[in-house]
Amino acid sequence: METIQLLMTGFEIALSWQNILYCLAGVSVGMIVGILPGLGPSAGTALLIPLTFAMDPISAIIMLSGIFYGSMYGGTITTVLVNVPGEAASVVTSLDGYPMAKKGRAGVALGISAIGSFVGGVVAIIGVALVAPHLVKFALSFGPPEYFALILFGMTMVVGLAGKSIIRGVLAVLIGLVLAMFGIAPSSGDIRFSFGQAFLIDGFDFVTIAMGLFGLSEILLGLEQQMKKPEKPPKVKGLFPSRQEIRPSAMSIGRGTVLGFFLGLIPGISSVVPSLLSYSMEKRLAKDPSRFGKGAIEGVAGPETANNSFTGGALIPLFLLGIPSSATMAVLLGAFVLHGLQPGPTLFVRHADFVWAVIASMFIGNLLLLFMNLPLAKFWAKIASIPFNMLFPIIIAVSIVGTYSISNSLWDVGGLLIFGLLGYVLKKADIPVAPIALVFILGKMMEESLLQTLGLYNGNFMEIFTRPISGTLMALSVLAIILSIIAGMKNKKALLGDSEV
Numbered sequence: 001m002e003t004i005q006l007l008m009t010g011f012e013i014a015l016s017w018q019n020i021l022y023c024l025a026g027v028s029v030g031m032i033v034g035i036l037p038g039l040g041p042s043a044g045t046a047l048l049i050p051l052t053f054a055m056d057p058i059s060a061i062i063m064l065s066g067i068f069y070g071s072m073y074g075g076t077i078t079t080v081l082v083n084v085p086g087e088a089a090s091v092v093t094s095l096d097g098y099p100m101a102k103k104g105r106a107g108v109a110l111g112i113s114a115i116g117s118f119v120g121g122v123v124a125i126i127g128v129a130l131v132a133p134h135l136v137k138f139a140l141s142f143g144p145p146e147y148f149a150l151i152l153f154g155m156t157m158v159v160g161l162a163g164k165s166i167i168r169g170v171l172a173v174l175i176g177l178v179l180a181m182f183g184i185a186p187s188s189g190d191i192r193f194s195f196g197q198a199f200l201i202d203g204f205d206f207v208t209i210a211m212g213l214f215g216l217s218e219i220l221l222g223l224e225q226q227m228k229k230p231e232k233p234p235k236v237k238g239l240f241p242s243r244q245e246i247r248p249s250a251m252s253i254g255r256g257t258v259l260g261f262f263l264g265l266i267p268g269i270s271s272v273v274p275s276l277l278s279y280s281m282e283k284r285l286a287k288d289p290s291r292f293g294k295g296a297i298e299g300v301a302g303p304e305t306a307n308n309s310f311t312g313g314a315l316i317p318l319f320l321l322g323i324p325s326s327a328t329m330a331v332l333l334g335a336f337v338l339h340g341l342q343p344g345p346t347l348f349v350r351h352a353d354f355v356w357a358v359i360a361s362m363f364i365g366n367l368l369l370l371f372m373n374l375p376l377a378k379f380w381a382k383i384a385s386i387p388f389n390m391l392f393p394i395i396i397a398v399s400i401v402g403t404y405s406i407s408n409s410l411w412d413v414g415g416l417l418i419f420g421l422l423g424y425v426l427k428k429a430d431i432p433v434a435p436i437a438l439v440f441i442l443g444k445m446m447e448e449s450l451l452q453t454l455g456l457y458n459g460n461f462m463e464i465f466t467r468p469i470s471g472t473l474m475a476l477s478v479l480a481i482i483l484s485i486i487a488g489m490k491n492k493k494a495l496l497g498d499s500e501v
Contacts, residue, residue: 003133010356014364019062019357022055026063027365030070031372034077041071042327042434043218046210047399049335057339058354062361064335068328069121069311069362073369076113076304081106092275096292096299109300111240114373116253116305121366124261124312129359132316132348139320139345144452145464149473150323151446154266155439156480166484168431175426176439179204186448199411206334208412209440211399212419213433214327219392220424245297252282252298256305263306264313278306312362318343319355323442327434330441 013019033044045067052060080097093113100109142150155173182193183203194200241249259281260274282302283292292299317323322343324330336343341351348355403416423433457463465471 003129006133006352006356007129007360009353010358010360011363013058013353013357014062014360019059019361020364022059022063023066023361023365024368026066027070027073027369027372029063030067030072031074031077031369033067034071034074041068042210042331042437043214044071045328045331045335046214047395049210049331049338050401050403052335053338057341058357060339061332061335061341061354061358064332065358065362066365068332069308069365070369072121072308072311073114073117073373076117077110077373080109080113080300092279092303093300095279096294096296099293099295100297100300103295105295108241108245108297110373112249112297112301113304114370116249116256116301117308117373118366118370119253120257120260120305120307120309121312121369122363123257124264124309125359125362125366127261128312128315128319132319135316135320136345136348142321142345142469144449144456145467145470146473147321147323147449148446148453149464149470149477150321151442151449153473153477153480154323154442155446156477156484168429169435169484172426172432172435173439176436177443179209179436180440180443180447186444186451199409204415204440205412206330206337206437206440208403208415209419210331210334210437211403212416212421213423213437214331216396216399216416216420217423217427217433219395220420221427223392241297248298249301252278252302253305255281255285256302257309260306260309261313264310265316274306274310275303278302308366315359319347320345322347323445324438327437330438333441 014023029044029048030041033041045064048064048067052064055063076093076097079094080101097109097113100106180203182200183191184201185192191201256274256278259278263274263277279292279299279302282296282298283289286292286296286298314324314329318329318333320343322333324333333343341347341354399416400413403412404410426433426436453464454461465474
């Protein structure tokens, strides 16, 4: 009963005309970010954080959250119509979405994507509203050992899921940890790696890192590559599946909702993982797996639902523990801190209005996206044809002005350029940059919780294994590392086998 009352209070705040406008602005920008190839939700959210400095914290997070889940919707449109995935998770949708469009069923593919995204997003938010308040007591039982073990588990997941090479994943994690060590040490107060420069005393600003690694690096890559001009979008008609397709589509949507929500709870998982696992699961459960890749509607419904359900599930570790489960959530965490909000178990007590207003706004945002997707699909697809030589200068200018406004310092602008070039080089070397941003946030938290744990047990690290929660998480971390090594060895053998053939 108390949860319903709190949610009603959240709706009262979220339904104010200012917050509805901010929600609409967020999901609209998210749609554009999802449609435009290369940007993605992490870059889009990071680039717009400076615009929220003067805003009320509730309105700011409502808008930035809208960018996150709005991009999940937007990436589907150009993927289905012109086979140009706007964000990484949409690559999975292209396997069957584009073949459906070529068969004249673009409307059905977009319709089932919008319905699945809406169902997955709304059910996940309901799950957050029902589950999160009951987990507050559990979260309060987390001491420094549990936080350290959970963060370490998140980092092992980052390494295991970072890409084709474990070594590249480890390298990305190490870069993130090194960047996190700049500035004042949490235990002694000593200044580390300042090199005699005053601007490094407080370490690097996360917004500068995120805008450089995600935003500027993508622009540099886009300027280097010959951008393919999207083909003319096909006609969109018949938005709903046939009678024979309703039941399998509903089953795929149900499975995708559950899968995405629970994967969102795990630190280090990106939205690509639930999409990919959902697609694999649907293909395995299908009576005729050969249909997949040729326009199977389940291959669109499942992944699209999973990646939107993931966004809801990922809110729980962020709100309750202050631990981001993806790169975009790390960017949102940075926005929380900038606005004087510290996620954790006490967030539901100290800032209950904020939490429930954000949750309520996601119901509203998903409803807005449903109406924006179906009738306006062709309009959104045309955005992908905006010339990049017009788009990139605007994004660069916004990035520089936004970075300078963080602390009115040209050093931050220099940091933007340095991290943009670093992101460009790393992406050219096929080293993932998302783990760097994620570990930069987690690294500071891990160091602080480790030092507190060692102080608690007089330097005896092994005591972590004697506590039920931290011991279990440490065991899972070891298991994740072993499985990652085995998977890497199998991939290497497979590649060697292919080269011999």
